[in-house]
Amino acid sequence: MTLGEFPVMLELPLSGPYDALCAGRIDAALIVTGHPSAGLGGMLGRGALDLGGIEAPLRQQILAVSPDLRPAEIRAGTCPGRDSPVETPAMTATLVTRADVPDAMV
Numbered sequence: 001m002t003l004g005e006f007p008v009m010l011e012l013p014l015s016g017p018y019d020a021l022c023a024g025r026i027d028a029a030l031i032v033t034g035h036p037s038a039g040l041g042g043m044l045g046r047g048a049l050d051l052g053g054i055e056a057p058l059r060q061q062i063l064a065v066s067p068d069l070r071p072a073e074i075r076a077g078t079c080p081g082r083d084s085p086v087e088t089p090a091m092t093a094t095l096v097t098r099a100d101v102p103d104a105m106v
Contacts, residue, residue, distance in 0.1 A: 022048050032091055035078050045080035053086040062089050 017029035018039060033040060043049045051074065054062065063069055072090030076083055097106055 018043050018049070028052070034093075035074050037079075041079055044082070047081070051079050051082055051086055054088055056087070059087060059089060 017026070017031055020026045021029060022043070031037075031040065040049075040051075044051060053059075059071065063071060066089065068091060069089040070092060072088055074082070074086040074088060076085045095106065
């Protein structure tokens with residue numbers, strides 16, 4: 001699958017992707033979350049969803065056109081029902097504080 005083959009791209013509220021997947025309204029979702037994620041873990045634990053990786057050719061294509069993403073691996077055992085690692089694009093988070101906040105507090 002290539003980026004041009006995605007028929008529709010939607011932005012949904014936080015619980016929206018889980019609900020829409022379980023109801024059969026969408027086939028897949030790209031979810032920006034940390035791992036482990038309570039919401040995602042709960043759905044995976046119920047067997048309602050599967051955590052699918054993005055195969056190398058498509059992953060590289062996504063990374064090539066999205067400078068805000070980086071390659072990442074969700075470790076085996078991080079999510080219920082996943083005994084092997086999952087390769088995926090991911091966003092990084094940056095912690096920003098005021099200049100006067102002591103390093104020991106951060």
